[in-house]
Amino acid sequence: MRIIITNAVDELCAAFERQGYNPTPIIDIGVLIASADGKVDEREREMLLDVFQTLLGTSLTAEVVDNLVTASLEVIEAAGAESRARLVGAILRDIGAVEAGVRVALGLAYASHGLTGDERAVVDRIATAGGLAAKRVAELVAEVGKHADADPVSVRQSISPGRTPDA
Amino acid sequence: MAYARSKKSYLLDPRFQLKWTAYLVVVVVLVMTGLGVVIARVAGRTSDTAHLAVSQAEKAFEESRTNSILAMRGVQKESDDPTLAKVMEDSLAELEVQSAKNLADVRSRQDDIARDRRNLQLVLGGGGAALVILLFVMGVVITHRIVGPVHKMKRLLRRVSTGRLAIEERLRRGDELEDLFDTFLQMTYSLRAMQAARLKTLDATLKRAEATGAAADVLAGMRALRAQMVLGLEPRRASVIPPPMV
Numbered sequence: 001m002r003i004i005i006t007n008a009v010d011e012l013c014a015a016f017e018r019q020g021y022n023p024t025p026i027i028d029i030g031v032l033i034a035s036a037d038g039k040v041d042e043r044e045r046e047m048l049l050d051v052f053q054t055l056l057g058t059s060l061t062a063e064v065v066d067n068l069v070t071a072s073l074e075v076i077e078a079a080g081a082e083s084r085a086r087l088v089g090a091i092l093r094d095i096g097a098v099e100a101g102v103r104v105a106l107g108l109a110y111a112s113h114g115l116t117g118d119e120r121a122v123v124d125r126i127a128t129a130g131g132l133a134a135k136r137v138a139e140l141v142a143e144v145g146k147h148a149d150a151d152p153v154s155v156r157q158s159i160s161p162g163r164t165p166d167a
Numbered sequence: 168m169a170y171a172r173s174k175k176s177y178l179l180d181p182r183f184q185l186k187w188t189a190y191l192v193v194v195v196v197l198v199m200t201g202l203g204v205v206i207a208r209v210a211g212r213t214s215d216t217a218h219l220a221v222s223q224a225e226k227a228f229e230e231s232r233t234n235s236i237l238a239m240r241g242v243q244k245e246s247d248d249p250t251l252a253k254v255m256e257d258s259l260a261e262l263e264v265q266s267a268k269n270l271a272d273v274r275s276r277q278d279d280i281a282r283d284r285r286n287l288q289l290v291l292g293g294g295g296a297a298l299v300i301l302l303f304v305m306g307v308v309i310t311h312r313i314v315g316p317v318h319k320m321k322r323l324l325r326r327v328s329t330g331r332l333a334i335e336e337r338l339r340r341g342d343e344l345e346d347l348f349d350t351f352l353q354m355t356y357s358l359r360a361m362q363a364a365r366l367k368t369l370d371a372t373l374k375r376a377e378a379t380g381a382a383a384d385v386l387a388g389m390r391a392l393r394a395q396m397v398l399g400l401e402p403r404r405a406s407v408i409p410p411p412m413v
Contacts, residue, residue, distance in 0.1 A: 022329040022398055056394040061384070064391045091325050 008103035009054060015097035025088045026055055029101060029126070031072040032085055033108045036118035040069060044112050051108070085122055089129025098130030102140050110148035115141065177311050179318040188306030195302055199295050206291065210284045217277040224273040228266045235259040316344040320351060330398060332359040366396050 009026070016023040030051045034044035049065045076084045092101040102123060109119040120141070127137045178184055242255045316338050323334055332355045338348050373389045 016329070019326075020331055020333070020335075021326050022331045024329045024398065056391070056398060058390055058394040059387065060391050061387060064388065068395075087325065087328065091329065094322055094325055 008100045008107065009051075011100040012095075012097050012104060013055070015095040015100065019095040021091065021095055023055055025091050025101075026104065027052065027068060027072055028076075028084060028088050029105050030108055031069055031076065032081060032088065032122050032126075033105050033119055034069075034112070035073060035076065035081075036109075036122045037116060038118075040073070041112075045069065047108060047111050081122070082125060085125035086129040089126040089131075092126065093130040098127065098132045099136070099140065101130065102127050102132060102137065103144060106141060106144040107148075110144060114148075115145065176315075177307055179311065180314045184307055184310040184314055187310050188303055191306045192299055192302050196295075196299060199298070203291050203295070206287065210287055214277075214280055214284050217280040221270075221273050221277045224270045228270045231266050232263060235263060312341065313343045315339065316342045316348060320344070320348060323351070327355060327358075332362060362396065366393070369393055369396065 012026060013023045016025075030048050031040070034040045034048055040048070045062075045065065048069055049060060049062065052065055052068055053060050079087070088101070089098065092098040105119075105123050105126060106115065109115045109123065115123075123141075124134075124137060127134075239252075239255060239259055242252055246252070319336065319338065323336060326334075334352060334355050338345060369389065369392060373386070373393060376386055376389060
């Protein structure tokens with residue numbers, strides 16, 4: 001799982017950089033997945049902390065993460081989760097990294113409580129907006145799910161390089 | 168990012184472009200159909216008139232022949248003069264030849280009219296089809312002049328929505344909506360200037376805070392803020408896969 005997530009995050013960031021975009025949609029992907037069931041719990045908040053730290057390349061306090069999550073949630077609330085997911089999908093299509101984005105989304109979904117129906121719906125929305133075929137999404141779900149079941153290393157460790165196992 | 172103009176790139180927004188092109192084509196087809204009906208009616212009447220003229224000419228020819236035969240029989244009955252009969256016969260034969268020639272002329276004119284009618288239908292049909300194709304192509308090209316900039320703007324707006332404000336792309340020559348694009352560029356310049364000024368202020372404050380030994384959590388907060396502000400302006404280091412756990 002860690003290889004999938006780390007590679008996908010790097011692939012995404014490289015694609016964003018190559019196409020002249022900021023990688024901030026990764027924050028939206030994380031918050032969209034974490035808030036799919038209507039709330040962001042403590043475990044999801046910790047997962048988002050790792051994503052943001054990886055993305056920004058610096059240590060962040062819980063307060064900063066809260067601010068980022070709150071800001072993103074406000075945007076999602078104002079724009080609508082579906083609309084925001086469509087925008088994220090369109091941006092992923094712009095940079096030609098829809099599969100990497102879906103992999104990150106699936107990895108984050110599996111990292112909390114497994115892939116729930118709400119999270120799958122968000123993934124599907126992003127994939128559809130990105131022009132990814134439903135068949136390919138199902139393949140990615142199976143691929144990421146297989147690693148999630150087989151690899152005991154947590155996604156938190158995988159997306160936060162250098163993190164100690166008991167952190 | 169400049170993109171090459173290919174056949175595919177002419178249909179950037181098929182739904183929008185084909186809808187307006189279809190409107191244009193439908194309007195022209197309706198006008199052409201109306202005109203075509205009028206022209207077809209006029210041509211039909213001309214053809215009917217020619218047909219009637221031929222019928223009348225045939226009837227006149229038949230009557231003329233009948234009259235000639237009756238006149239010939241009358242002359243033969245009234246007079247035994249073979250010379251008179253011969254003159255009469257020649258005269259009637261000449262009249263019949265002339266009548267047949269006139270009938271052939273009328274029929275030839277009818278054929279001409281029928282041929283002209285067919286040619287007119289072909290020209291109208293072919294010209295109409297060519298005009299529809301030309302209009303379709305023109306519709307796609309004209310709408311492309313509008314959709315192209317909109318397509319590019321949508322893409323750039325999505326980029327700006329990620330916080331990236333450096334826009335190097337420009338519209339192609341001949342594209343519409345130049346004013347809108349220019350306004351968009353001016354907006355990104357203003358936002359970039361504000362972002363740069365804020366970053367400079369933050370950097371200076373951070374430097375002073377470090378120099379004066381500010382509290383660690385204050386410095387961490389400022390660095391986190393700087394990391395958010397500078398996101399995308401500096402190259403990101405690739406993630407390092409942690410060593411496998413023992």
